[in-house]
Amino acid sequence: MNTHPTLPGPCSGHLSELTGELGALADARLTGTDRLVRGRWATPVTWRQPVHTVYVPAQLMTGDASDPDIAGTWGDAALSTLESYGSAAFPETAAAALARELGVPDAEADTVGTLTVAKLRREPVEDLRIDFEDGYTRRGVPPEQWDSDEDDRAAEAAGILARWLGRDATAPDRTGPSPAFAGIRFRSFDPDVRDRGLRTLVIVLAGLHDRGVLADLLERDRRALRLTFPKVQHHSQVEALVEVLTRIEEKFGVPEIPFEVQIETPQAVTGIDGEAEPARILAAGAGRILALHYGTYDYSASMGVDAARQSMEHPVADHAKDVLQVATAAVGVELSDGSTNRIPAGSPAEILDGWRLHHRLVTRHLRRGIRQGWDLHPNQLVTRHLATIAYFRASWEESAARLRAYVTGDTSRWMDEPATAKAMAGYLLRARGCGAVTDDELSLTGVTTGQLRTLQVTGRL
Missing domain, CATH: 3.20.20.360 (Malate synthase, domain 3)
Structure with missing residues (x-):
């Protein structure tokens, strides 16, 4: 016999009210952590670092x-x-x-x-x-x-x-x-x-x-x-x-x-x-x-x-x-x-x-x-x-091809996640910065250098 309480149905309006209350509770509890999640913990090295x-x-x-x-x-x-x-x-x-x-x-x-x-x-x-x-x-x-x-x-x-x-x-x-x-x-x-x-x-x-x-x-x-x-x-x-x-x-x-x-x-x-x-x-x-x-x-x-x-x-x-x-x-x-x-x-x-x-x-x-x-x-x-x-x-060519597929939504060969997209974008930007790849080669990604930096930070465009 199920003794757990049943949540109100979604059409009753109570679910939205409960969700709002829980959201407010979590927001109040996590104010300081949220600042870290949005700021300090979300700051990869996107600028040029010397080799x-x-x-x-x-x-x-x-x-x-x-x-x-x-x-x-x-x-x-x-x-x-x-x-x-x-x-x-x-x-x-x-x-x-x-x-x-x-x-x-x-x-x-x-x-x-x-x-x-x-x-x-x-x-x-x-x-x-x-x-x-x-x-x-x-x-x-x-x-x-x-x-x-x-x-x-x-x-x-x-x-x-x-x-x-x-x-x-x-x-x-x-x-x-x-x-x-x-x-x-x-x-x-x-x-x-x-x-x-x-x-x-x-x-x-x-x-x-x-x-x-x-x-x-x-x-x-x-x-x-x-x-x-x-x-x-x-x-x-x-x-x-x-x-x-x-x-x-x-x-x-x-x-x-x-x-x-x-x-x-x-x-x-x-x-x-x-x-x-x-x-x-x-x-x-x-x-x-x-x-x-x-x-x-x-x-x-x-x-x-x-x-x-x-x-x-x-x-x-x-x-x-x-x-x-x-x-x-x-x-x-x-x-x-x-x-x-x-x-x-x-x-x-x-x-x-x-x-x-x-x-x-x-x-x-x-x-x-x-x-x-x-x-x-x-x-x-x-x-x-x-x-x-x-x-x-x-690995620059594979990274460029995978990133292009990720951006265009092509999942026929790779099914990469945002975290992997961040890593690939960072890898390609470093490859360009140290002189390993040219801008023409980098264009195989199908995105601009500015978009690569956005991908490095967010994993999305």
């Missing part, structure tokens, strides 16, 4: 070693090494041969090689960080001059960044391909180095402000200037940086200054209370955090991994990046993998071994859904761009 960050120590970017065209210098060096591969007469031929050696199918190798060389000529470095932290050394500088030396280099760094990121792309001192994204890595907020890091940060920002670049840049493209905050161990350090930047903004009269956080300590993955610290770090950033960057070697060493076993693919690295990937998913924050310190240099065999390793690591994090990593040497640009272009060319 890599190149780290150059400050002493190699300033002083007598200053090279305002360092992106072009690195690109030329990468092409020179590539040209010597297999005694090839042309870089495109060498790049195609290397692509085959690294496992790119024959049918795609020539195209991948040609596109890689074009990228190395047009935009070899997408994102560059002038490093005032671990990479910065003061060999040959007397200790009593360390502060003045760093002051001078920070002031020079401001001038370099102004040339790269300033509005006037025809300035006489801008001769080569400048990075689209650039900035500094300053020292951490560890007590022993905090004051020095703050001083360098202020000198660089003041230099950009005095040149009339800072406010214009932040208004025009808040993601172009990158300030990397290293060795964060607790979200209170992020809160302190937000307060510091707020004071600087008030002093200079400029818009909000965003920054990146480098995750390279165990405490930044699991907090002292056992909670996931990355989520607290992002909350402490109050909307300013552009990206989380994983630090391979500091993190591995902190976890007790021996130097010979430290790697981007070690299990402790994968665990940390899994946590970071969950924390940054769909909240408008980029995620970057770290670096490998195995450089493709030396004999031809040693260079090839280094390329094989780097190519595998770049492809690996792309397959994991992590779209960015670090590069430390010009020769790594070869496999950075080759691996990225090969990855995005591998």
Whole structure:
């Protein structure tokens, strides 16, 4: 016997009344959650994210070693090494041969090689960080001059960044391909180095402000200037940086200054209370955090991994990046993998071994859904761009065909859902951004670039 009460029939009017009451109850209970569902939790990375960050120590970017065209210098060096591969007469031929050696199918190798060389000529470095932290050394500088030396280099760094990121792309001192994204890595907020890091940060920002670049840049493209905050161990350090930047903004009269956080300590993955610290770090950033960057070697060493076993693919690295990937998913924050310190240099065999390793690591994090990593040497640009272009060319045609079918309602071969449509649209936009596919190829989707961005966010047109 059925003892459950029977709901009123739909024609009685009571059902509509009950539904309205329940809806009001749910609305009142979920007001805060609804804001997250419609806002913060619905913010995938739809803008251009650099495929890599190149780290150059400050002493190699300033002083007598200053090279305002360092992106072009690195690109030329990468092409020179590539040209010597297999005694090839042309870089495109060498790049195609290397692509085959690294496992790119024959049918795609020539195209991948040609596109890689074009990228190395047009935009070899997408994102560059002038490093005032671990990479910065003061060999040959007397200790009593360390502060003045760093002051001078920070002031020079401001001038370099102004040339790269300033509005006037025809300035006489801008001769080569400048990075689209650039900035500094300053020292951490560890007590022993905090004051020095703050001083360098202020000198660089003041230099950009005095040149009339800072406010214009932040208004025009808040993601172009990158300030990397290293060795964060607790979200209170992020809160302190937000307060510091707020004071600087008030002093200079400029818009909000965003920054990146480098995750390279165990405490930044699991907090002292056992909670996931990355989520607290992002909350402490109050909307300013552009990206989380994983630090391979500091993190591995902190976890007790021996130097010979430290790697981007070690299990402790994968665990940390899994946590970071969950924390940054769909909240408008980029995620970057770290670096490998195995450089493709030396004999031809040693260079090839280094390329094989780097190519595998770049492809690996792309397959994991992590779209960015670090590069430390010009020769790594070869496999950075080759691996990225090969990855995005591998499935672009199928993705374009499936998306076209999804948009037109053709279910004869695929029955994709909105979540898959979002992923395919994002994949194709990244393929276009890194130079793996052309606009003509992208037109096979049957939708415009603007419509692709709408699909990436909503899964629907």
